[in-house]
Amino acid sequence: MLAYILRSLTQATLVMLAVAFIAFSMFRYVGDPVASIVGQDATLKDRQELSESLGLNDPFPLQFARFLGNALQGDLGISYRQGRPVADLLIERLPATIELAVISAIVALGLGLILGIYAALNRKGVIANIVMSVSLIGVSLPTFLIGVGLIFLFSVYLRWLPSFGRGEVVAFGWWTTGLLTESGRKSLIMPVITLGFFQLTLIMRLVRAEMLEVMRTEYIKFARARGLSDGKVHYRHALRNAMVPVITITGLQLGSIIAFAIVTETVFNWPGLGALFVRSVEVVDIPVMAAYLMFVGLVFVVVNLIVDVLYFLVDPRLRGGITVPAR
Amino acid sequence: MSDPVISVRNLQVEFVTRRATLRAIDGVSFDIHKGEVLGVVGESGAGKSVTGAAIIGLIEPPGRISGGEILLNGRRIDNLPPEEMRKVRGRKVAMIFQDPLTSLNPLFRVGEQLVETIRTHLPMNERQARDRAVELLTEVGIPAPEKRIDGYPHEFSGGMRQRVVIALALCAEPDFIVADEPTTALDVSVQAQIISLIKKLGRERGMAVMLVTHDMGVIAETADRVAVMYAGRVAEIGPVRDVVQRPMHPYAKGLMGAIPTLEAATDRLVQIPGSMPRLSSIPRGCAFNPRCGEVFARCHVDQPLPLPVQGRQVACHLYENESIKTAEVAR
Numbered sequence: 058m059l060a061y062i063l064r065s066l067t068q069a070t071l072v073m074l075a076v077a078f079i080a081f082s083m084f085r086y087v088g089d090p091v092a093s094i095v096g097q098d099a100t101l102k103d104r105q106e107l108s109e110s111l112g113l114n115d116p117f118p119l120q121f122a123r124f125l126g127n128a129l130q131g132d133l134g135i136s137y138r139q140g141r142p143v144a145d146l147l148i149e150r151l152p153a154t155i156e157l158a159v160i161s162a163i164v165a166l167g168l169g170l171i172l173g174i175y176a177a178l179n180r181k182g183v184i185a186n187i188v189m190s191v192s193l194i195g196v197s198l199p200t201f202l203i204g205v206g207l208i209f210l211f212s213v214y215l216r217w218l219p220s221f222g223r224g225e226v227v228a229f230g231w232w233t234t235g236l237l238t239e240s241g242r243k244s245l246i247m248p249v250i251t252l253g254f255f256q257l258t259l260i261m262r263l264v265r266a267e268m269l270e271v272m273r274t275e276y277i278k279f280a281r282a283r284g285l286s287d288g289k290v291h292y293r294h295a296l297r298n299a300m301v302p303v304i305t306i307t308g309l310q311l312g313s314i315i316a317f318a319i320v321t322e323t324v325f326n327w328p329g330l331g332a333l334f335v336r337s338v339e340v341v342d343i344p345v346m347a348a349y350l351m352f353v354g355l356v357f358v359v360v361n362l363i364v365d366v367l368y369f370l371v372d373p374r375l376r377g378g379i380t381v382p383a384r
Numbered sequence: 385m386s387d388p389v390i391s392v393r394n395l396q397v398e399f400v401t402r403r404a405t406l407r408a409i410d411g412v413s414f415d416i417h418k419g420e421v422l423g424v425v426g427e428s429g430a431g432k433s434v435t436g437a438a439i440i441g442l443i444e445p446p447g448r449i450s451g452g453e454i455l456l457n458g459r460r461i462d463n464l465p466p467e468e469m470r471k472v473r474g475r476k477v478a479m480i481f482q483d484p485l486t487s488l489n490p491l492f493r494v495g496e497q498l499v500e501t502i503r504t505h506l507p508m509n510e511r512q513a514r515d516r517a518v519e520l521l522t523e524v525g526i527p528a529p530e531k532r533i534d535g536y537p538h539e540f541s542g543g544m545r546q547r548v549v550i551a552l553a554l555c556a557e558p559d560f561i562v563a564d565e566p567t568t569a570l571d572v573s574v575q576a577q578i579i580s581l582i583k584k585l586g587r588e589r590g591m592a593v594m595l596v597t598h599d600m601g602v603i604a605e606t607a608d609r610v611a612v613m614y615a616g617r618v619a620e621i622g623p624v625r626d627v628v629q630r631p632m633h634p635y636a637k638g639l640m641g642a643i644p645t646l647e648a649a650t651d652r653l654v655q656i657p658g659s660m661p662r663l664s665s666i667p668r669g670c671a672f673n674p675r676c677g678e679v680f681a682r683c684h685v686d687q688p689l690p691l692p693v694q695g696r697q698v699a700c701h702l703y704e705n706e707s708i709k710t711a712e713v714a715r
Binding site for chain 2: 274275276278279280281282283284285286287289293294297298371372373374
């Protein structure tokens with residue numbers, strides 16, 4: 058167990074190093090930081106002085122090491138445009154994105170599982186077929202279209218829900234939440250649906266397919282032959298086996314919910330990290346872009362670590378070593 | 385003789401497909417008594433496994449039992465509501481599947497699967513069920529069962545897994561057990577062990593066993609009686625010695641002739657020409673008529689019914705006269 062986690066951790070560290078390296082390369086190859094900071098009428102001497110004071114004349118490995126050291130201490134540089142530490146900007150925006158992503162993920166996972174199992178167990182049922190047809194829409198419609206459609210229906214036509222922003226938020230230290238106010242909750246509904254709908258349908262279809270696959274196996278037949286109840290056969294034996302591939306895909310999808318909430322945040326003008334990133338790209342704010350890149354990398358690495366550990370808990374075959382000596 | 389544990393009477397199983405309704409089992413009848421092993425042989429698709437599945441009520445749609453009846457200790461079980469049948473399954477009738485590598489759920493400990501099955505059928509608490517599970521594992525010959533009970537299926541070898549499967553089938557002391565090619569997926573050396581284990585358990589516990597197999601050697605060694613199936617019908621059924629050594633039905637003759645023996649070294653084995661008909665194109669009359677060497681006009685018209693001949697039942701028009709003679713002698 059320990060060796061397995063250590064191996065996963067080592068892999069995670071290597072991936073993060075590679076991501077950091079790419080992020081760092083952006084400084085060098087995407088635009089010129091000096092040009093971005095100084096005005097147009099700066100002299101060549103001003104530029105050289107600035108370049109020297111920023112450490113841009115040092116050898117590449119040294120600069121990278123410094124960048125890594127700073128990043129580990131939470132110093133991600135200063136935004137070119139806003140002149141504030143990037144770390145502060147991220148932390149300010151983080152709660153909005155996390156809240157949106159986590160709620161979407163819970164909804165997608167919860168409903169996806171329930172509907173997927175239902176659709177698998179009642180394969181020929183009318184409701185299951187309706188659910189499957191609707192899910193086809195979810196899989197094929199682009200996110201922004203769903204968002205725009207929802208805004209049209211609920212904000213413009215019915216006027217039930219706000220079309221942008223987070224509503225009123227309550228702050229706990231650096232964390233802010235919209236869950237405690239009515240306007241905050243109302244504001245969450247449409248972004249959550251928009252962000253989660255694709256994931257929900259994907260998880261649902263995956264769970265259904267895996268369940269059907271598992272239901273055909275010999276051990277399910279044998280479980281029935283032993284006289285186990287349908288409940289036990291379905292929810293204990295079949296579901297647990299169906300979960301193994303579902304965990305992989307779901308893990309990756311949840312990572313992408315957090316990392317790529319960009320489209321949803323843009324459509325709903327949600328004050329999260331995605332919106333911050335889009336703005337930074339527009340103005341070539343490289344420190345923010347680099348930090349965002351590393352943040353996305355970190356999210357994926359952490360999610361994958363969790364998935365690895367979950368695998369380990371669900372599937373005894375991965376635990377390698379034999380629990381009792383073989384014959 | 386005592387009443388049979390399992391009595392199958394004129395069983396018919398159909399599979400409804402979009403194009404046609406296919407009859408996989410067409411009028412199969414046999415009895416199995418306490419402590420008796422009935423071997424069931426035949427080519428793939430002859431309906432051996434379907435018959436077993438029908439008895440334990442596990443025919444999956446689009447298949448269904450469309451006629452006949454199945455009696456367990458004199459009580460009909462083929463028309464029980466699903467929940468009632470579930471209680472019979474595993475409790476009174478059990479089944480062992482072909483491939484021990486895939487019949488155990490890989491994510492659960494062997495002990496969990498045993499305890500779960502025991503507690504489904506018997507009023508026991510966790511502790512008692514676990515003790516019983518250890519007993520069962522001991523009985524099927526798993527060494528160090530107190531330890532192995534906490535192992536996962538992938539930690540067992542193929543033969544050991546099949547022993548676990550057998551232990552699972554025995555959890556509630558069933559009266560009848562279907563063993564569907566229990567040794568096909570195993571090494572030859574392990575096959576013999578598993579077969580003798582099944583035989584021993586059947587005898588000791590007075591279980592009726594239906595042993596489905598391709599392997600005539602296994603049948604000859606294990607079974608008391610044997611049923612030869614062809615295209616969903618029983619061609620011949622009788623004591624194993626008679627049927628194996630002096631088969632009467634032309635198909636049974638062909639099947640036995642195709643077994644290589646050490647004594648009679650011939651260059652070529654006898655082959656039955658052609659192959660078994662598809663369910664959608666079973667010929668009129670006797671299903672075996674296109675391949676039979678002794679075919680005559682009537683075989684194309686009438687479906688032969690099982691006739692009692694010399695202590696067995698043969699479904700062949702050739703034995704019509706002999707059957708009458710047998711009946712006269714009996715009178």
